[in-house]
Amino acid sequence: MSLSVGLVGLPNVGKSTLFNALSRAGAEAANFPFCTIEPNVGVVPVPDARLDALADLASSAKKVPTAMRFVDIAGLVEGASRGEGLGNQFLAHIREVDAVCHVVRCFEDPDVIHVRGGIDPLGDTAIVETELLLKDLETVAKRLERSRRAARSGDKALQREAELVAELAAHLEAGETARTWRGELDPAVRRELSLLTDKPVLFAANVAEDELASGNAASSAVMALAAERGDAVALVSARVEAELAELEDSERAEYLASLGVDSSGLERLIASAYRLLGLITFLTVGPTEARAWTVPDGATAPEAAGTIHTDFERGFIKAEVISYDDYVAAGGESGARDAGRLRIEGREYRIVDGDVIHFRHNV
Ligand SMILES: Nc1nc2c(ncn2[C@@H]2O[C@H](COP(=O)(O)OP(=O)(O)OP(=O)(O)O)[C@@H](O)[C@H]2O)c(=O)[nH]1
Ligand SMILES: [Mg+2]
Numbered sequence: 001m002s003l004s005v006g007l008v009g010l011p012n013v014g015k016s017t018l019f020n021a022l023s024r025a026g027a028e029a030a031n032f033p034f035c036t037i038e039p040n041v042g043v044v045p046v047p048d049a050r051l052d053a054l055a056d057l058a059s060s061a062k063k064v065p066t067a068m069r070f071v072d073i074a075g076l077v078e079g080a081s082r083g084e085g086l087g088n089q090f091l092a093h094i095r096e097v098d099a100v101c102h103v104v105r106c107f108e109d110p111d112v113i114h115v116r117g118g119i120d121p122l123g124d125t126a127i128v129e130t131e132l133l134l135k136d137l138e139t140v141a142k143r144l145e146r147s148r149r150a151a152r153s154g155d156k157a158l159q160r161e162a163e164l165v166a167e168l169a170a171h172l173e174a175g176e177t178a179r180t181w182r183g184e185l186d187p188a189v190r191r192e193l194s195l196l197t198d199k200p201v202l203f204a205a206n207v208a209e210d211e212l213a214s215g216n217a218a219s220s221a222v223m224a225l226a227a228e229r230g231d232a233v234a235l236v237s238a239r240v241e242a243e244l245a246e247l248e249d250s251e252r253a254e255y256l257a258s259l260g261v262d263s264s265g266l267e268r269l270i271a272s273a274y275r276l277l278g279l280i281t282f283l284t285v286g287p288t289e290a291r292a293w294t295v296p297d298g299a300t301a302p303e304a305a306g307t308i309h310t311d312f313e314r315g316f317i318k319a320e321v322i323s324y325d326d327y328v329a330a331g332g333e334s335g336a337r338d339a340g341r342l343r344i345e346g347r348e349y350r351i352v353d354g355d356v357i358h359f360r361h362n363v
Helices: 013-029 050-057 087-095 120-153 155-175 187-193 217-229 240-247 249-258 265-277 301-308 310-312 324-329 333-338
Strands: 003-006 040-047 061-063 067-072 099-105 201-206 232-236 279-285 289-296 318-321 343-345 355-361
Touching: 003 061, 003 087, 003 265, 013 040, 013 187, 013 240, 013 301, 050 061, 050 249, 050 279, 050 324, 061 279, 067 201, 087 120, 099 120, 120 187, 187 279, 201 265, 217 232, 217 240, 232 265, 240 249, 240 265, 240 355, 249 318, 289 301, 301 310, 301 318, 301 355, 310 318, 310 355, 318 324, 318 333, 324 333, 324 355
Parallel strands: 003 067, 003 099, 061 289, 099 201, 201 232, 279 355
Antiparallel strands: 040 067, 279 289, 318 343, 318 355
């Protein structure tokens, strides 16, 4: 399961700067088994210090982090949904993502044109959201036409579907996002629609380098908006990410410290996205590799086994689990086993973030 995030925002807010920095960071990570898929799709390893510690203790030959996919699209302008600029076409590129990362310009720079004249995070946000909403309305209108045609057969279920799609259309027309609609549309139909405003939102407030520690008035406005709505938000500086991508590991921490922060924008974005989407990480470790895996919070042991290999879910027997802290405190697996820290868990067990697991299966 690779988490995917689509970057949206007005032009010149820093989407591509952020995207390029993150992709470069990914491309340069040691032993990273992914590469850039398309020019506008980048896969970034999820930094996780626990993976390094486990790999050291078990002398694993390689480390495989879990990954996050970013999709960069052209900036949206007013009318993008009606095909102004190329926005319309680009919106289709983020149909499939798990979450939308809305990049908002919070940095002042007279050399970088602001398409709307000046820093106005809330005004900018409203325009982008309107465009997403209009695009969704277009999608739903098409579906409504189809559903109504199908409903003419007299089939009760199809008639009900047409009614619900009409309700959804009315909800969007009233300016409300799909996320806030509580209608009982078949989840399969809803998934198929993949409405942009149905996706969880992660704001990235892009501030200047020297404002990363404290933020500024514009980023505070974005934070307040996100808090009010229950959306996620991360303070980032695309410029800082670009600098970080050029530095050696040893220099990174020093540079971040000089800016008064202890984590990079990538780390903040990823942490926010995991919280937003309710995701956790479990780890597997052995002489060949130490590896991190992403599962939804609440995943059972067989489901987690299934992320490694679908056959492991079917053939699941048990899971041998050591929590990360126990594993490290005992100096590795055999120490943890001797200390009675290795638990045998069955089908009902729910994975906890940081579990170090060996699955036993009959495959
Ligand atoms: N000062 C400053 N400039 C930035 C920052 N982030 C991006 N820029 C500059 O803003 C300009 C536009 O950045 P992009 O990343 O291309 O913007 P974009 O959002 O991808 O724009 P479109 O692709 O046109 O939608 C570039 O000249 C960047 O160097 C930042 O944090 N601070
Ligand atoms: Mg761009």
